[in-house]
Amino acid sequence: MLWFQVGSDEGSWSKMFNFTSYDPEVSETHAFLFGDMGTSAPYTTCSLTQPESRNTIKWLTRDIAKLGEKPSFISHIGDISYARGYAWLWDLFFSQIEPIASHVPYHVCIGNHEYNWPLQPWRPLWAQNIYGKDGGGECGIPYSLRFSMPGNSSLPTGAGNIATRNLYYSLDFGSVHFLYISTEINFLPESEQYAFILQDLEGVDRAKTPFVVVLGHRPMYTTQYTSPLIDKLRESLEPLLVRYNVNLALWGHVHNYERTCPLRNFTYSNSPSSYGTAPIHVVIGMGGQDWQPPRLTSPDHPEDPIFPQPEWSLYRGDQLGYTRLYATKELLTLSYVGNHDGQVHDSITITSTNTQMLIKNSDNPVRLQSWFLLVSSSLLSGMGLGIALAMWFSHRTRRLRQWLPIHDTEVIL
Secondary structure, three states, X not given: OEEEOOEOOOOOEOOOEEEOOOOOOOOOEEEEEEOOOOOOOOOOOOOOOXXXXXXXXXXXXXXXXXXXXXXOEEEEEOOXXXXXXXXXXXXXXXXXXXXXXXXXXXXXXXXXXHHOOOOOOOOOHHHOOOOOOOOOOOOOHHHHHHOOOOOOOEEOOOXXXXXXXXXXXXXXXXXXXXXXXXXXXOOOOOOHHHHHHHHHHHOOOOOOOOEEEEEEOOOOOOOOOOOHHHHHHHHHHHHHHHHOOOOEEEEOOOOOEEEEEEEEOOEEEXXXXXXXXXXXXXXXXXXXXXXXXXXXXXXXEOOOOOOOOOOOEEEEEOOOEEEEEEEOOOEEEEEEEEOOOOOEEEEEEEEOOOOEEEEEOOOOHHHHOOOEEEEOOOEEOOOOEEOOOEEEEOOOEEEOOOOOOXXXXXXXX
């Protein structure tokens, strides 16, 4: 464990912090992942802040402290401070994350609220109404100057300022290879980013890192809305995720949690044998931003916001929070922690042989497990005998031809 202070003799020094450095010989992986957290401002003059972010930080601090001297890191996948041109909000954000960022590495990737502006260099015709003014004129500059991520990816800004950095990169941490991509710049097959993604996935040593996790801001799959950008992501990048057996794809932008079964161009399977044939997509943009267009309700369920829910969407949760990842060479577990109660509401565990092991949903365990139903044991009264657990698998593989989208237009998230 390393101890450090920041500051200067001319000014002042901070309190003492401690930091556990990463040991490349250790195969265990501990990570905390989320998107769209923002910051909370103690001023009534600014209404566009995210008070829920304080709860997320509280429970993250708890979980990191529980690890003791075990190394871990944070992944914040876009829409970081929601400063949108107000530098003081960046300052508040860094003060808010100090309890965690002073102890563990804080990895980021860029989102629309760090980057988007009409003068940015990549604005294809199909994206004219998608890449708007969400960045408030920042054009990725504060993001580039305040963070330093691995790699050397950069792109000149359309306004002629310094180049935007930290766009795409990868790293190994324990038994997991993490690949960060940008959905805000060109990701089509002719782009430099596409070439990087291809080369990176080709070079993964699965003996060293049996699990591969891809992270980006805008989702490839979501029931919240549809968009030409989602279609382009699937057309361009999904074949690479499938070809190189990516285990998980984690996305932000939508401010709630959603997990799918393995998906490949809307082809899906609920059988355990399908796990490993296509990535599981998880939307984790529930870090703290509490504004979200309401989900469309069903006429048959006017009070239930989870309808309609296509079969490939296995679980959706509206409580803000974060995900917790733990992995060894044999298995990887991703858990969804709510920031109101600090409890796990959804969890998935897979093995390095790409076989699904267990899904657990503390909110509604029976409804979630459409392909994996775990019948808990019960005691026979007066006999003291336990009834053994029973498993029932329903194998269903089909092509999803049509589904009703929750939102049919891109929204500013």
